[in-house]
Amino acid sequence: SPDHPGLILANAGDTVDHYLAKVGKSTEELTFAPDDDAIIPITEDEWFEDDAASRVRDFLRATFGSETLEQNLDFLEDSLGKSLRKYFTANTGGFYADHIKTYKKRPIYWMFESPKKHFRALVYLHRYTKDTVNILLTGYLREFRHKLVHHQSELQAKIEAETATAVDRADLKKTKEAIKDVEEYERDILLPLAQQRLEIDLDDGVKVNYPKFGKALAKVTGLS
Numbered sequence: 001s002p003d004h005p006g007l008i009l010a011n012a013g014d015t016v017d018h019y020l021a022k023v024g025k026s027t028e029e030l031t032f033a034p035d036d037d038a039i040i041p042i043t044e045d046e047w048f049e050d051d052a053a054s055r056v057r058d059f060l061r062a063t064f065g066s067e068t069l070e071q072n073l074d075f076l077e078d079s080l081g082k083s084l085r086k087y088f089t090a091n092t093g094g095f096y097a098d099h100i101k102t103y104k105k106r107p108i109y110w111m112f113e114s115p116k117k118h119f120r121a122l123v124y125l126h127r128y129t130k131d132t133v134n135i136l137l138t139g140y141l142r143e144f145r146h147k148l149v150h151h152q153s154e155l156q157a158k159i160e161a162e163t164a165t166a167v168d169r170a171d172l173k174k175t176k177e178a179i180k181d182v183e184e185y186e187r188d189i190l191l192p193l194a195q196q197r198l199e200i201d202l203d204d205g206v207k208v209n210y211p212k213f214g215k216a217l218a219k220v221t222g223l224s
Helices: 016-023 052-064 066-080 084-089 095-102 132-160 166-196 206-216
Strands: 039-042 109-113 120-124
Touching: 039 052, 039 132, 052 066, 052 084, 066 084, 095 109, 109 206, 120 132, 132 166, 166 206
Parallel strands: none
Antiparallel strands: 039 120, 109 120
16 A cells, blocks of 8 residues: 555455554545455446556556656556556456466455456455445446446447447447346346355465355366
């Protein structure tokens, strides 16, 4: 954290209030505030203002200043060999693959992922609570579906008005596929899991806890 040295949010169920107490500052005084629910969505397009790519941009701006933001972004993306958004959404050679490798298949960030990967979100393990999956479902997955349905309606209107381009038609097909994917993810996987309100003991370790979430999480060889 740029506001206090050392690791701060490392205990099970830690909240932003715990963070504020430890750094001795109010929210308004923070250089960069931790995410309020420890859920960071990852999407190919900017559907959420607090998605992973946007949060990194905000961190760079808060830490190094707005005047050098683009320069720092260029340096970072040149080092990654791809845009920030592509780095987070890449199936291979992206953030989660790097994270799994760095932590030797014991990740502290867990990737909730729909079967066709249209919806993804990172959850910080040490801030997980029995309500996290329900927050993910109601605050992110359903919100994402709502936005997709609205986008689908806009594209369909273009087609009916005969103003749609080939790009619009391809986008409509992809959007329909995404809606089906997130609906199946909710119905078959995430809603039943949210209703369980699973509690985990960090002392049991990732190897024991990760499999409890089944198909809700990205598959990790040797762990899932």
